Amino acid sequence: MLVSDYNYNLPEERIAKYPPKERGSTRLLALDRQTGEITDSYYRDLADFLNPGDVLVLNDTRVMQSRLFCELSDGRKRELVVLEKHGNEPQRVMYRGKLHDGDILFIKNNKITITKILGNGIAEVKSEINLNKLTENYGTVPLPPYLHRDATEADKKRYQTVWAKHMGSAAAPTASLNMTDVLLEKLHQKGIIIKYLTLHVGLGTFLPIRSDNVEDHKMHSEWFHIPEETIDAIELAKKSNHRVISLGTTVARTLEYYGKTGKTEGEDDIFIYPGFKFRVIDALLTNYHAPKSTVLMLTAAFAGWDHLKIAYDHAVESKYNFLSYGDSMFIY
Secondary structure (H helix, E strand, C coil): CEHHHCCCCCCHHHECCCCCCCCCCCEEEEECCCCCCEEEEEHHHHHHHCCCCCEEEEECEEECCCEEEEEECCCCEEEEEECCCCCCCCEEEEEECCCCCCCEEEECCEEEEEEEEEECCEEEEEECCCHHHHHHHHCECCCCHHHCCCCCHHHHHHCCCCCCCEEEECCCCHHHHHCCHHHHHHHHHHCCEEEEEEECCCHHHHCCCCCCEHHHCCCCCEEEECCHHHHHHHHHHHHCCCCEEEECHHHHHHHHHHHHHCCCEEEECCCCCCCCCCCCCCEEEEECCCCCCHHHHHHHHHHCHHHHHHHHHHHHHCCCCECCCCCEEEEC
16 A cells, blocks of 8 residues: 555645634535535534534643744754653654754753754754743744744644643644634534543654555554543443544544553554544544645545545635645544
8 A cells, every 4th residue: 555645636725824713714524435425514513414412522632832942052043843752761852954963952041952863853852951841931832844934822822722631742633723612512502422532642743654655654652541431421322323423533543542452541553544444433523634644544544535535626626725724524
């Protein structure tokens, strides 16, 4: 199976560079994965596609302000993105600009030492002050590189879900950025059961697939926790013939890792691509993903690439907005 098979034409003008003026005012394309039928709608009308008793699962992670602007001792500028830390492993960062083992970076008189360059723009570092403290005090929102801009004050609020709770992600669960308190209440009033889990979105979100053979790609692990009440709601939905609906690919990965292993907490390194057998989710609410990305492959595994490719081409032609700040799809 080739990565290049999961490609489509994404014009630059279709990439949403900024969040919509009003959260939740985005469009929604509904795709029937059995028939391929497409319905054009709006995110605010999501309740039209859900039934009483359905369980909608949300990721309550909170994005760190993990982008740090630093200087070398000679004044040259460098940029770091602090990555999630797993257990006792060394702290890692993504970096932009040339760096070497032993380089010392300064941010407001605080030192960060590059202890080891790992390749692919990743390095191990140590710091006199806890890096999480530095990000809290001096960091900015880690916007995706394809936006080609620095974060604004508005991004601090808009690149975060309205229910963000547990700090730890290096990127937002972007399908959730369009969800509002008003819509959550509307879903609740219709009888939709809303539950939460935590997956700290990590390194794998940033790294491209570097081989054209899908099976050769290794996903990096991300920490997750699924509360018992969420598991109970899922099991009840399955017994009563109601659907489990994943809000975003982060939730889908977490629930399917649970479905495969039975684990409700730990490190999740599942890579979902076409041919995968879904055990938990029955529907997926997700944004439009970049060509040849792991999240596009997950979506293709769920929807079927033939149906998904047609839906993506329709969305491009219909001027939907793509990627993190863009419009969404409901696949059922």
